[in-house]
Amino acid sequence: MPVKKCACSQLQSERAKFQPVLPNILKKGPAFVKPKFGKPTKSVADQATVKKIFPNTYGLPAVTFVKGNNQALCKKAVRVGVVLSGGQAPGGHNVIGGLLDGLKKANAKNKLFGFLGGPSGIVDNKLVEITPAGMKDYRNTGGFDLIQSGRTKIETAEQLAAAKNNLLKNKIDALVVVGGDDSNTNACVIAEYLKQKKVDIAVIGVPKTIDGDLKNEHIETSFGFDTATKIYAELVGNIERDMNSARKYWHFVRLMGRSASHITLEVAFKTHPNAVLIGEEVLAKKMTLSQVVNQLVDLIVKRAKAGKNYGIVLVPEGLIEFIPEMKELISTLNDALADNEAALAKLNTLAEKKEFILRKLPKKLADLMQSLPPAIAGQLMLDRDPHGNVQVSLIETEKLLVDMIKTRLAELKKQGKYMGKFAAITHFFGYEGRCGVPSTFDANYTYALGYNAAVLALNKCTGYLSSIKKLTNKAQDWVAGGVPLTMMMNIERRKGKEKPVIKKALVELKGKPFAYLSKVRATWATQDQFVFPGPIQFFGPAAVTDITTVTLQLEAGKKVK
Numbered sequence: 206m207p208v209k210k211c212a213c214s215q216l217q218s219e220r221a222k223f224q225p226v227l228p229n230i231l232k233k234g235p236a237f238v239k240p241k242f243g244k245p246t247k248s249v250a251d252q253a254t255v256k257k258i259f260p261n262t263y264g265l266p267a268v269t270f271v272k273g274n275n276q277a278l279c280k281k282a283v284r285v286g287v288v289l290s291g292g293q294a295p296g297g298h299n300v301i302g303g304l305l306d307g308l309k310k311a312n313a314k315n316k317l318f319g320f321l322g323g324p325s326g327i328v329d330n331k332l333v334e335i336t337p338a339g340m341k342d343y344r345n346t347g348g349f350d351l352i353q354s355g356r357t358k359i360e361t362a363e364q365l366a367a368a369k370n371n372l373l374k375n376k377i378d379a380l381v382v383v384g385g386d387d388s389n390t391n392a393c394v395i396a397e398y399l400k401q402k403k404v405d406i407a408v409i410g411v412p413k414t415i416d417g418d419l420k421n422e423h424i425e426t427s428f429g430f431d432t433a434t435k436i437y438a439e440l441v442g443n444i445e446r447d448m449n450s451a452r453k454y455w456h457f458v459r460l461m462g463r464s465a466s467h468i469t470l471e472v473a474f475k476t477h478p479n480a481v482l483i484g485e486e487v488l489a490k491k492m493t494l495s496q497v498v499n500q501l502v503d504l505i506v507k508r509a510k511a512g513k514n515y516g517i518v519l520v521p522e523g524l525i526e527f528i529p530e531m532k533e534l535i536s537t538l539n540d541a542l543a544d545n546e547a548a549l550a551k552l553n554t555l556a557e558k559k560e561f562i563l564r565k566l567p568k569k570l571a572d573l574m575q576s577l578p579p580a581i582a583g584q585l586m587l588d589r590d591p592h593g594n595v596q597v598s599l600i601e602t603e604k605l606l607v608d609m610i611k612t613r614l615a616e617l618k619k620q621g622k623y624m625g626k627f628a629a630i631t632h633f634f635g636y637e638g639r640c641g642v643p644s645t646f647d648a649n650y651t652y653a654l655g656y657n658a659a660v661l662a663l664n665k666c667t668g669y670l671s672s673i674k675k676l677t678n679k680a681q682d683w684v685a686g687g688v689p690l691t692m693m694m695n696i697e698r699r700k701g702k703e704k705p706v707i708k709k710a711l712v713e714l715k716g717k718p719f720a721y722l723s724k725v726r727a728t729w730a731t732q733d734q735f736v737f738p739g740p741i742q743f744f745g746p747a748a749v750t751d752i753t754t755v756t757l758q759l760e761a762g763k764k765v766k
């Protein structure tokens with residue numbers, strides 16, 4: 206067989222033919238929609254402080270696009286820049302494709318430029334033009350490799366000035382920042398800075414993150430959540446089937462999602478595991494680490510009595526941050542690491558750094574840190590990301606739980622209270638799902654978000670996040686508009702300082718998805734009702750190709766099986 210020269214897989218070649226469906230309102234192009242402005246908005250909390258920091262972008266009204274003649278707006282050719290920021294999420298390329306198509310539909314002379322390697326590309330003036338020909342091979346593909354991503358935060362006076370100068374040098378009329386809560390906070394900082402400097406460049410955000418924690422009444426979900434949870438659910442389902450076939454292992458699966466447990470909850474809905482930990486619930490119930498462990502031990506003992514020495518537990522990667530004593534340790538560590546940055550930089554090994562930092566902690570917290578397995582204590586010490594977040598993806602909470610469970614079960618065995626066998630296997634699913642081929646939902650959603658960002662850019666809506674709503678309807682019936690970035694902000698402590706940031710939407714314990722979990726989880730615990738979702742389907746009946754997440758359906762008040 207001759208080797209095919211094309212680097213595309215068969216799936217990619219076929220999937221390239223898929224034309225995403227645009228919401229009807231955007232179909233005729235930017236020349237035929239007008240923004241309809243609502244009432245002025247307020248930030249979700251800390252209004253006075255947020256307003257003081259963002260005097261020019263605070264209080265903007267929400268925007269909905271309606272039919273109207275806007276042809277005059279499209280006469281002048283514009284140059285738009287796009288940057289991918291933060292963690293990868295399936296559909297990023299389609300945001301760029303939608304943006305490019307929206308711009309070209311408005312005026313064939315419009316140009317799109319991609320800043321390379323994330324926000325640092327703006328500061329370092331690294332960009333390429335994205336043409337329809339260059340875009341061709343990336344449509345409906347996963348990954349961010351067309352222009353890559355990065356986590357640089359543009360915050361110092363020098364960085365902001367360099368960004369402004371490079372945008373002006375390249376005659377950019379609008380900048381589209383595709384990012385999560387932190388990156389969009391940064392987009393707002395840039396929008397505000399440019400306004401203050403009287404530079405007429407609009408900055409528009411696009412809600413990206415597999416974590417699903419960038420949401421509110423205008424942003425029903427961030428893109429990538431749908432695909433990533435489908436990929437993780439396939440893997441978890443496969444493990445369940447393996448487990449159910451051999452019936453000899455307990456599997457502990459940690460799932461990405463940073464602080465929020467949305468991914469874990471959604472994967473649980475799709476697979477019905479025996480136990481699912483929700484960080485937000487652990488915090489609300491103020492559960493200690495031993496209580497979390499004991500709860501799992503009780504289930505293991507109960508199942509063993511029924512002859513079931515196997516099971517599966519889903520663990521959100523941010524669990525560790527929600528356990529009150531760990532939360533206190535992490536936030537004190539955050540401040541201690543930020544306050545002693547220079548001194549720590551001079552130390553060579555992690556062990557030396559740990560010794561140094563232990564001396565800076567109150568005794569109670571130093572003792573707690575010392576009581577943790579050395580690997581976990583070391584992982585807690587690792588550098589925070591540029592936005593000040595603990596890198597929870599590197600903390601092996603599932604291993605910590607298994608270690609503690611083993612110890613507890615051994616004690617119970619000695620007391621004659623446990624006669625079962627406990628063989629545990631740990632997994633972490635995160636990076637596997639972030640660059641998958643976007644599901645049909647994400648392919649449509651990202652294309653619409655990008656196209657809509659072009660409309661926002663042409664209308665000079667600076668300080669807005671691209672918003673596509675009514676997502677449980679058919680794609681053609683989705684509603685397009687924009688939500689002011691300042692509306693989502695509050696003040697939080699980051700790197701030892703109070704900072705304005707977009708508030709993370711954590712799992713709402715009074716919300717419909719968690720209520721549903723509460724109803725069904727006792728049954729899943731003992732009466733194995735595993736579901737094996739299989740891989741994402743791109744071709745075939747709409748019932749399997751177009752299905753949205755259970756979370757979205759429940760939030761929209763729909764019934765799920």
Ligand code: FBP
Pocket residue numbers: 290291292293294356384385386413414415416461462463522596597598639
């Ligand atoms: P974003 O919030 O930037 O979208 O990143 C999401 C995420 O995948 C988290 O779930 C995870 O904790 C983190 O990125 C991992 O970061 P990194 O890619 O730097 O390892």
